[in-house]
Amino acid sequence: MSDPLVSIRNLGLRYGTFRALEDVSADFSRGTCIVICGPSGSGKSSLLRCINRLEEFQDGDVVFDGASLRACRDLPRLRSEIGMVFQHFELYPHLSVLDNVTLAPRIAKGKPRQEAEETARRLLDRVGIGDQAGKFPGELSGGQQQRAAIARALALEPKLMLFDEPTSALDPEMIAEVLRVMRDLARNGMTMLVVTHEMAFAREVADEIVFMDKGRIVERAETARFFSAPTAPRAREFLDRILHRL
Amino acid sequence: MNLNYTFNWGMLLVDPARSWILNGIAMTIGLSLLAWVFALAIGVTIGSMRMTRSRWLRFLGGAYVELFRNVPLLVQLFIWFFVFPLLLPRDWMMAWNGLDHVPLLTALIGLSLYMAARVAEQIRSGIAAIPKGQFAAARSTGLGEFQVYRHVIAPYAFRVMIPAIASEFMTTFKNSALALTIGVAEITYAARSIESWSFRGIEAFTVASATYMTTTAFVVLFMGWLERRLRIPGLIARR
Known part of the structure; x- marks a missing residue:
């Protein structure tokens, strides 16, 4: 190896x-x-x-x-x-799904908002919840929340x-x-x-x-x-x- | 009820009672609001110190809370008023005593520091109520420790804390009544003055009570509005 x-x-x-x-x-x-x-x-x-x-x-x-x-x-x-996905999703409840995904790219990596949002929308489409971007985590089903959490982890291009x-x-x-x-x-x-x-x-x-x-x-x-x-x-x-x- | 007493509410509307009341209300509201601003600022700082990794900061924060929370506010006011100036270097003591409104400043310091300890405790328990997984998730995405608190933990914890913070806000108004013991002419002081001047205790203290009830009602309305405004969609509403 x-x-x-x-x-x-x-x-x-x-x-x-x-x-x-x-x-x-x-x-x-x-x-x-x-x-x-x-x-x-x-x-x-x-x-x-x-x-x-x-x-x-x-x-x-x-x-x-x-x-x-x-x-x-x-x-x-x-x-x-390194992206990480948790058993209990751990989405940030006070942020929309889109903001959940863009937070770290914008804050930790300093990406401009527009670029971060484009990437986020692409990823949310990829995990099949592109239509849920504006909702809050509490409004999603468990499966949708976990897919949003995967998108959040992928947004860092790990x-x-x-x-x-x-x-x-x-x-x-x-x-x-x-x-x-x-x-x-x-x-x-x-x-x-x-x-x-x-x-x-x-x-x-x-x-x-x-x-x-x-x-x-x-x-x-x-x-x-x-x-x-x-x-x-x-x-x-x-x-x-x-x-x-x- | 057969009360052997003739009410005279009208006397409240003429001087000197009228100006005592108006000044008293202004003093109560002004002192409480200012003390609340300081209490929030100091309380958030102390509460945050207790959540850091530094043992020294945690110890200092904890010591502050225990010290100020465990001594009655009345005693603290007396200490600030009678003892604190004696501990100052001579020049400073003279300067302090030469200031205008020493009782008011003393009440402001005493009330702010006392309420700050209680706010700090609410901050600590609010942050402790946030699931550990939220910290792990935020850190796992590469946020630094300050960013974790600033963008994830604080906004969430603040919403959790609103009812407790509202209660402390109301307590500040009610505790401000103790300022009368060091000669601050707030509304309770005014009520006492009216009582000893006119022997009309019922009218005087009704006004004082109404003042506290009205101001705290405004606090309840304001905090309820804030809570609704910041409500997180999809989470169980708190009412």
Whole structure:
């Protein structure tokens, strides 16, 4: 694997005495879509949040696009190159959908309003909610809100997209519309790290699956191989449970 | 009710009662509004200090709130009036005592600093009520810490805080009555003067009460208007 976009090196994260991540190492190349799965509390979200330093890790380092996060002196600049989508959308409720998308490009990157709005409208069209631009987040359905949140993250023209359980708070019929947008992104070559329980999505879209348990990566495999023959017993058990829901 | 008392509302309309009342109302409103402006400015600053990452700023902010919130306003006014000048260097004390309207200035300082502590506490709890995910989302888009507060947290928190802030605004008017104890001729002072001059306590204190009720009613109307104006479409309305 040459020139990875993200290189995680012996990463360790503690909350007090609880070890959320322990000695995690992994490289992720450009243009790949990686699904991270595992039981709750296994450290999936924590791992994502270390990659844009929303969590301050104690051990190891993350190298993003050749630059060490530990040594990073300009976090906002780093973060503006990494889009993130959250479980609960986290749109700004007091701003219209359009303003949600244009805020960071205008304020953090200093783009003129008109240019930012043109980009925003294009992105909102792309995620299928171009007609909702003038509404407020509270007036949208969950699926629409999450698509707006994806547009907000894309507006920064990120090199990497992090998805933290993007469909876990959605009704079943809205999950599909969000997954469709994500699939579209992956097919267009976006580098994506996706924490999700949507195994059908993982099987169809992911290049590789990373399985985590108790703060460690216990298995990493090409998608087809992960589903047909997982090696770690813990991963096999997890797959059994999630694929044949009792 | 058989009240052994003959009302004479008319005497309120002739001097000296009339000018006492008019000056008293002007003093109450002026003192309260000015104190409120200072309380907001200082309170927002102190409240923000308590939300920063600096331990020193947080400690200073916390100490301020505890100090000013936990000593009764009446005692604070007496301290500012009787004790504070004694602590000044001699020249400064002379200059201070030489100023016009020392009681009014003292009341303004005391009321502002006291209300600022309460405003600061509202700011802190308002910001604490914002979901953590909002901070994470704003930071994840590359906004700097000040921009996160300026564009995302503050506008949201302010809307959450309006009812509590309205209540503090009304409290400022009511607390201004204590200024009479250091000789500020606000409306309660005027009511007392009328009572001792005419022995007409009912009329005098009715005017004082009506003044507070009218001003606070205006505050309620204004804050209600502000709340409706800033209402976020799609969020559950607060009424």
